[in-house]
Amino acid sequence: MNPTNEYLAVRPEAGEAPPPSPWGLLRLRQQLETGLPLTPRPYETLAEHSGLSEGEVINAIRQWQAQGLIKRLGLVVRHRTLGYTSNAMVVWDIPDNRVRDVGRVMAGSPIVTLCYRRPRRLPDWPYNLFCMIHGISRERVLTQLGKLIREQQLERFPHSVLFSSKAYKQRGGCYVGHD
Amino acid sequence: MKPDSTDRQLIDLYQRNLPLSERPFLEMARTLGISEAEVIRRLQSLQERQVITRVGPVFEHSRAGASLLAAVAAPEQQMDLVAARISRAPGVNHNYAREHTYNLWFVMTAPDEDTLQDRLRHLEHQLQLPILQLPMTEGYHIDLGFEIDWEALP
Numbered sequence: 001m002n003p004t005n006e007y008l009a010v011r012p013e014a015g016e017a018p019p020p021s022p023w024g025l026l027r028l029r030q031q032l033e034t035g036l037p038l039t040p041r042p043y044e045t046l047a048e049h050s051g052l053s054e055g056e057v058i059n060a061i062r063q064w065q066a067q068g069l070i071k072r073l074g075l076v077v078r079h080r081t082l083g084y085t086s087n088a089m090v091v092w093d094i095p096d097n098r099v100r101d102v103g104r105v106m107a108g109s110p111i112v113t114l115c116y117r118r119p120r121r122l123p124d125w126p127y128n129l130f131c132m133i134h135g136i137s138r139e140r141v142l143t144q145l146g147k148l149i150r151e152q153q154l155e156r157f158p159h160s161v162l163f164s165s166k167a168y169k170q171r172g173g174c175y176v177g178h179d
Numbered sequence: 180m181k182p183d184s185t186d187r188q189l190i191d192l193y194q195r196n197l198p199l200s201e202r203p204f205l206e207m208a209r210t211l212g213i214s215e216a217e218v219i220r221r222l223q224s225l226q227e228r229q230v231i232t233r234v235g236p237v238f239e240h241s242r243a244g245a246s247l248l249a250a251v252a253a254p255e256q257q258m259d260l261v262a263a264r265i266s267r268a269p270g271v272n273h274n275y276a277r278e279h280t281y282n283l284w285f286v287m288t289a290p291d292e293d294t295l296q297d298r299l300r301h302l303e304h305q306l307q308l309p310i311l312q313l314p315m316t317e318g319y320h321i322d323l324g325f326e327i328d329w330e331a332l333p
Contacts, residue, residue: 032235032236032238034233034235035232035233035234035235035236036197036203036233036234036235038204038219038222038223038226038234039219040202040204040205040215040219041201041202042203042204043199043201043203044201054201058199058200058201061199061236062199064236065236068239069238069239070236070237070238070239071236071237071238071239071321071322072194072195072196072236072237072322072324073195073196073197073199073235073236073237074193074194074195074196074197074234074324075189075190075193075194075197075222075225075231075234075324076194076231076232076233076234076235076237077190077194077230077231077232077324077325077327078229078230078231078232079325081228081229081230082182082230082327082332083332083333084332089277089284100317100319103317103319104319106319107319107320107321110326112320113320113325114320115318115319115320116315116316116317116318116319116320117315117316117317117318117319118248118313118314118315118316119313119314119316121311121312121313124311125281125311125313130248130313131320134325136331136332136333140331160279162277162278162279162284163277163278164275164276164277164284165276165277165278166262166275166276167274167275167276168262168263168265168266168274168275168276168283169266169271169272169273169274169285170272170273170274170275
């Protein structure tokens with residue numbers, strides 16, 4: 001199944017209602033890239049622009065959340081503006097048979113904002129676990145990382161810290177239609 | 180202008196679980212003890228001040244089309260030029276300089292895997308630099324929004 005089509009698998013609100021229009025759902029999906037309109041009835045505004053009803057919009061968003069297509073619905077904070085100017089990508093070389101367990105524990109740390117497994121690319125790139133730490137200064141990030149290493153006994157795993165020195169481009173993904 | 184205590188509450192309470200009802204901002208207003216109009220005005224202001232990029236859904240991108248993290252090792256004196264080319268390439272939505280031999284890191288997206296590979300090949304050809312391709316194979320983090328440590332901020 002084409003990944004985009006996952007968004008079309010929305011059941012009608014009530015048993016007898018007709019299924020929502022696929023084009024309407026795709027238009028809704030695209031409009032949501034830029035967030036909710038800040039009107040008293042944002043879902044109605046989205047409905048007007050996508051050719052669905054307000055109920056269909058709410059129903060679709062609820063089901064996309066339940067299916068995991070939407071991770072969360074809420075304020076998307078720009079950390080840099082608030083003073084979180086230091087962000088480090090920490091990459092680790094963890095034995096393949098341990099990486100899942102280590103990754104799950106690492107993801108549970110409140111200082112870790114993302115945690116993914118990725119393939120090694122030997123010989124250039126030996127690291128298979130990535131996590132992101134956002135902080136207000138380089139020193140603070142390094143202190144937090146030191147604490148994480150001690151608490152989770154990560155001393156024996158080689159790692160490297162890649163601080164970001166410049167953001168050239170930063171925006172939400174666009175997957176439907178354009179680009 | 181720094182977020183005041185009501186702004187902070189909005190951020191702390193609603194990085195997730197924004198109400199899915201006909202009047203979501205009214206529901207939020209009741210929780211915060213302010214008016215619906217004030218919630219909307221504050222959200223607009225937070226957006227204008229770029230404290231938030233938007234109010235809305237965060238999509239699970241690994242399931243919405245194809246994407247991957249990629250890196251190149253650009254010669255130090257050409258970094259800005261190479262970065263500009265990467266930023267202009269179709270499907271690139273994040274592009275950062277990082278302190279490493281692989282000094283430019285970006286996320287490339289596409290509607291499907293074939294298009295993604297085409298875009299990468301094209302960019303590689305254009306840059307004349309090998310691209311390190313690092314797709315996500317497993318995600319361990321559940322995105323609940325990032326708890327802001329207000330006290331620690333400058």
